[in-house]
Amino acid sequence: MRWLIIIISTFLLTAQRGVAQCTTLGQSPQSAFPVCGTRALQQQQVPPCPGRVINVTGCATQTQYRDVNAFWYKFTCYQAGTLGFSITPADLNDDYDWQLFDVTGRNLNDVYTNANTQVGGNWSAIPGQTGASSAGTVQTACEGFQQPKWSRMPTLIAGHQYLLMISNFSLSQSGYSLSFQGGTANITDPLPGAFQKAAYHCLNNRISIKLNKRFQCSTLTPAGTEFEIVGGAAGVTAAQAISCSSGFDMDSVVLDLDRPLPPGNYTVRIRNGTDNNTLLDACDNPIAAGRDVSFSIPVPQFVPFNNIRAVTCRPDRIKVLLSSPVLCSSIAADGSDFQLSGTGPAVRIVSANTFCSGQLSDSIELVLSGTVYRDGNYRIDLVRGTDNNTMISECGVQTPLGHSVPYVTRDTVNASFAHRVRLDCVYDTIFLRHDGAHGVNDWKWSFEDGTSMTGPAPEKVYTVFGMKTVKLTVSNGVCTDEHTRQILLDNELKADFTVNTPVLCPLDMASFTNNSIGHIVSHAWDFGHGPASRLITPQPFRYPLASREQTYRVRLVVEDNLQCRDTIEHTLKTVPSCSVAVPTAFTPNNDGVNDFLYPINGYKTADLLFRVYSRNGQLVFETRHWLQKWDGRINGSPADVGTYAWVLEYTDTELGTRVFQKGVSTLLR
Known part of the structure; x- marks a missing residue:
């Protein structure tokens, strides 16, 4: 393999020590150096640059990682595999760091905010040579002297684009060399250089050429000596590389000619320029001398005036859309190239705005004297304006009179209902x-x-x-x-009431709170005993004493001003006693009489705790609800006949006092 050492020109590295700027080309992801695997790079000097924070995956967040004094490099993976490379400082006491990012399909600034872009890196504080090799033991080495200076070779994906950031933490401004070796991935573009297309532009007699990939800006001579028009119909006087002001490579070139080209078919051919090469890609591979691209120049035509953007509601301007660009200078600023007439509300064109790019515009905005709110039928005619012409094409052909475009406006509408x-x-x-x-x-x-x-x-x-x-x-x-x-x-009708208690002890009175809503005109109460009531809120009601529990249904029917009715019903219970007591004996023989041990009549208790103990002190039953009863079994087996101690505590909800009781009960069979 042939290795070429490329010296980065020192005129690019004009920043001086202590100047906190990052304006040198190569110091940002957007202006990264293009690199490939068949050459080494020698960076002679590293200009100062404070850099931006990079949140490195898996490293302590309290440590701030930055691309300080950094250069960025870009490349594409053409064959999947591992990437091996080395960074060798000119001063081996310098501490160089690096981070590799996958930026495929992403905004390049995502490297600062999106951890998913990170492929591998090394931020070790150990000075000297660093990089990625088979000796590496970690994918990303964090900051510190305990971290290894070499990382594992990252795995690249074919077709993905990558950025490599190399940072000089030592602030010495000394340079380094970067070389690729040891990995299995291919980052050398195999595509032979070629032309993609060419087009002639009458304005300024220029030919624009699109290349099939990116080439080094520095390999294009300003005079364009790499290009010739076959047959000598015109000569190339200058060449401009597109995007070279913000980077190191280009994929488009504009050629200036020494004379206009008449309609016909032409060919542009590439040759070695005065710098002894054609155009070189990132790996110094040239476009082969003799390659060419053909283009045609048709007979110049005028640009028709026949299309406008769909007119929206309440228009105060009209957008003219052109099939080909016209000279911005041919459009009068006062809009006098266009004349408006119609049967709707009276408006006129007062100015014209062009959207110029290189002296040409493919659209024109016509500003009206007012906003049109009503139905109307209009027509725009192309006329000679105060500049004494209509529209003029790039090739100098004026659009003839007689062109017009109709349009309609519609009334504004009102959704009030x-x-x-x-x-x-x-x-x-x-x-x-x-x-x-x-x-x-x-x-x-x-x-x-x-x-x-x-x-x-x-x-x-x-x-x-x-x-x-x-x-x-x-x-x-x-x-x-x-x-x-x-x-x-507002005719919602809902019958609703609450009862002061669901259980009435002897001498308790039931009271009712009416919560019904609606335009109610009548109430009908049925208490399930005794006389009914038509009051909104009935008087407290006493139910009769009985020797056993009794259940009563209380119903409320409400009627509103529309004669609509709604009904609600609650049940309440009367009990013969609310005195809490624990039986002195029980017989768990399933005869339906006295089969359980529990605190009876616990209607007005809260926070209850009832425990039963055997004669030797073993806890055999525990409950926090008075209706949960001991059935005389221990671990599922019948308990022995005998005496069992119990402890009961609860809060009396009527008096608000805490009650503690204990005693014994006898289990009989």
Whole structure:
């Protein structure tokens, strides 16, 4: 393999020590040096550059990693494999760091923010040679003297683009050499250099050439001596490389000619220039001398005036679209090259804006004297303006008179709508209507429940009442408008009440709180015992004492001003006693009588804890709810007949006091 040592010209490295700037080419991802695997690079000097923070994956976040005093290099992988390379400082006491990024399909600035771009790196504090080799043991070495100076060779993917950042942490400005060896990946472009296409531009007599890949800017002579027009119809006087002001390589060249070329067929051929080469790619591979590209120059034609961008709602300007560019200088700034007439609201053209690139514009914006809000039929005619011409093409051909473009404007629209509500007990209906004025032909109604309707007069039915939101969007095909309105369906009726307690102890009185909502005109209470009530909130009610539990159903029926009704029902229970007690004996024989041990009548208890112990102190049962009962079993087996101790504690919810009790009960069989 032939190795070439490329010296980076010192005129690119003009930054002086202590100047905190990163303006030298190669110091940013956007201006990276192109490299390949068949040559080594010698960087003679590293200009100062404070750099930007890079969040290195897997390294401590308290350490700030930066591309300080860095140069960036770019390359493409043409064959997948591993990448081996070495960085050898000119001063072996310098500490060089590096990081490799995969930037395929990404914004190049993602290297600073997106950890997914990172492929490998080495930030070891050990001075001297560094890089990636088979001796490396880590993919990325973090900062510190304990970190290895060599990293594992990263694996590259064919077709992916990569950036290599090399940073001089020592601030010495001494340079380094970069060479690639040891890996299996191929980063040398195998594509032979060639022309892709060429085109002639009448303006300034230039030929633009597109190349099939990127070539070094420095291999193009300013006089363009690498190019010739076959047959000598014209001579090349100068050459410009596109994008070389912000980087080191190019894929497009513009040639200046010494005379205009008449219509016909031509060929541009490449040869060795005065620098003894054609154009060289990143690996110094040339476009082969003698390669050529053909192009044709048609008979110059005028640019027709026949197309404008679709006119939008409320236009105050019109955009003219051209099939080919015209000379910016041929368009009068006052818009006098265009004349407006029509049957709609009176407006006129007051100015014309061009969007020039290299003295040419492919569109023209005509500014009107006012905004058009109503229907209108207009026509724009091309005329000779105050500059005494119409539009002139790049090749100097003037568009003849007689060209015109018609267009129409549409009324602005108003989405305000009318509505009417019909209230009912089960179904409420909102009748909606839009008048369709100003040519509206599209209606979209949207509701707060996520549904939508179309047409000018839909009907929306609700079974759940309350505040509703209606939004209407209308259009006449050009103009749109929307209007939102909230509509209250205020006939919601709901019967609701609460009882002071679900269980009534002897002498307790039941009291009721009415929580019903709606335009209620009557209440009907049925307590399940005794007389009913028509009051909004009935008086406290006492149920009769009984020797056993009794259940009563309490019902409330409400009626509103629409004669709609709603009903709710609750049950409550009366008990003969609320005195908490634990039986002194129980017989767990499943005869339905006294089969369990538990604290009876715990209706007014809270935070209860009930425990049962055997004679030897073993805990055999525990519960925190008074209705959970001991069935006389221990670990699923019947307990022995005998005496068992119990402990009970709870809060009396009526008095708010804590109660502690203990005793014994006898298990009998």
